[in-house]
Amino acid sequence: MNLYDYLYVDLDKAISLYSQLTGGVVELKETQSEKSITSDNKRNYDFKVFKHDAGGTTQDKDQDKTTIKPHHALLQELEAELLSSGYLLDLDGLDGDKTLKDPELRATLKNALCIKCTGRIVIEDYERMKKIGKDFPDIVKLINRSHADSLKDNPEYQAIEQQIKELENTTGDRNKKSKAKQKAKELREGLDNLVSSSTAVDAVPQWILDGMRTWIDAFLPNITNIRVYPFKDQNDEHIFGHLDSENFTINDPTAFHFTYGSFPTEEFTILGIVTSVPLNEEESFSPLEEFEKDELEDFESVESAFRGMFRGFDGMEAMVRTCRYPRVLVHPILVYRHTSPNKALQRTSR
Numbered sequence: 001m002n003l004y005d006y007l008y009v010d011l012d013k014a015i016s017l018y019s020q021l022t023g024g025v026v027e028l029k030e031t032q033s034e035k036s037i038t039s040d041n042k043r044n045y046d047f048k049v050f051k052h053d054a055g056g057t058t059q060d061k062d063q064d065k066t067t068i069k070p071h072h073a074l075l076q077e078l079e080a081e082l083l084s085s086g087y088l089l090d091l092d093g094l095d096g097d098k099t100l101k102d103p104e105l106r107a108t109l110k111n112a113l114c115i116k117c118t119g120r121i122v123i124e125d126y127e128r129m130k131k132i133g134k135d136f137p138d139i140v141k142l143i144n145r146s147h148a149d150s151l152k153d154n155p156e157y158q159a160i161e162q163q164i165k166e167l168e169n170t171t172g173d174r175n176k177k178s179k180a181k182q183k184a185k186e187l188r189e190g191l192d193n194l195v196s197s198s199t200a201v202d203a204v205p206q207w208i209l210d211g212m213r214t215w216i217d218a219f220l221p222n223i224t225n226i227r228v229y230p231f232k233d234q235n236d237e238h239i240f241g242h243l244d245s246e247n248f249t250i251n252d253p254t255a256f257h258f259t260y261g262s263f264p265t266e267e268f269t270i271l272g273i274v275t276s277v278p279l280n281e282e283e284s285f286s287p288l289e290e291f292e293k294d295e296l297e298d299f300e301s302v303e304s305a306f307r308g309m310f311r312g313f314d315g316m317e318a319m320v321r322t323c324r325y326p327r328v329l330v331h332p333i334l335v336y337r338h339t340s341p342n343k344a345l346q347r348t349s350r
Contacts, residue, residue, distance in 0.1 A: 001341070004072060007260070007268060008226075008335035010247045011071070014078055017333075021081040075334060079271060082114050088271075091117035091230045091239075100230075100237040100326040101280075109277045115330060117230035117239055118269040123262045124225040128253055130216045133209045140201050147200035157191065164188055224253075226332060228270045240322075241272055241330040268337050272330030280325045 082088035089112040098105050109115060132139075151157060164187050170180035216223075227240040250256040291304040323329045 002338045004076070004336050004338045006072075006075070006249050006334065006336045008243055008247055008332060009071075009075065009249065010244065010331075010333045013273070013331070013333050014075055018074060018078045018081065021078070021085060021087075079116070079334075082271075087113040089115050091115065092269075099234050100328060101234075106277055106279075106326075109274055109328060112274055114271060114333075115239060115274050115328065116269065116271045117228055118267055119228050119230040119232075119238075121229070121264055121268045121270075121335075122225075122227045123243075123257075123260070123264075124223075124227070125253060125257070125262070126216045126220040126223045126225075128257065130213050133212050136204060136209060137206070140203050143201045144199045147198070148195045151195060151198055157194075160187055160191060164191075226270065226335060228268065237326050239270060239272070239328050239330055241270075241275070241332045243332055243335070266337055268335055270330070270332055271334040272332040274328065275331050276323050276329035278323055278325045278327065 079088070083090060089108060094105075100106065164184045167180040167184035167187070170177050222245065224243045224245060225240055226243050227238045229235060229238045231237055245251075245253065248256060250259060288304065288307060291300060296304060
């Protein structure tokens with residue numbers, strides 16, 4: 001039996017698909033609640049301290065049963081149902097050397113509801129990037145200040161400092177003291193220039209950091225991408241999609257990145273609904289073709305102008321959506337790591 005470490009679960013979508021496939025969630029765990037309805041045929045006197053009922057009382061009970069399938073069993077059975085019913089293409093089960101560039105495979109994907117694959121993953125949290133960009137100038141100052149203080153502990157630096165002190169404490173006639181003071185000044189300027197020019201991290205111009213935040217707010221607000229690479233030698237081929245922050249099993253993004261990182265060392269599996277399979281050729285569908293005629297009615301001109309504005313932004317959105325051949329875009333339902341029992345780790349009870 002495999003054990004699963006679920007990184008991400010879109011439970012609402014999973015329940016929706018499972019219900020469609022099976023006709024409902026079968027009973028494995030039951031909770032029961034009881035409702036009591038009281039009807040009176042006399043006046044009811046309700047006080048703060050006590051309650052007095054005058055007359056007879058009848059009571060009816062209504063039991064409500066809610067059946068819930070355990071989380072992990074539901075998800076594993078959903079995969080089995082999708083596969084056995086012909087709605088899921090599992091890339092891990094492909095025969096031969098087929099990859100996402102294979103025309104037959106892409107044709108199959110266009111007629112498949114879901115895709116599943118396993119590989120190395122990359123997590124791209126744009127809100128986290130924006131937060132780091134905001135704090136980056138202060139981080140650079142901290143690192144460079146630390147580097148400067150370390151430089152001052154260098155024996156050569158300390159030797160020059162000592163030489164400066166000796167020059168500043170020179171005694172004798174005015175001419176000798178003046179020359180010593182000038183020499184100390186030159187050495188001090190040299191040390192200061194050395195510290196200021198010797199930085200561990202170069203600062204990024206503020207306009208770039210501000211522009212990055214503006215770009216994220218305009219095109220990538222609250223976006224966290226996942227990219228899964230199913231083929232080791234085909235790094236231009238991957239399955240990717242947007243992860244809703246509410247569906248992570250670790251809700252705190254800082255804790256998640258500390259635990260897994262943006263580039264986990266282990267392989268993970270993704271199961272998602274196929275949303276886009278780009279062609280290896282120019283898109284032939286043109287939604288504005290109806291307006292390509294010599295004369296337009298007034299209402300057509302207005303509609304064409306407004307709809308053209310949306311199409312005008314397509315190029316900019318394509319730069320951030322990055323849905324192009326041979327990639328495949330999905331709506332992620334599950335992201336997890338699964339492991340089989342390791343006989344070397346098994347211990348018999350004594």
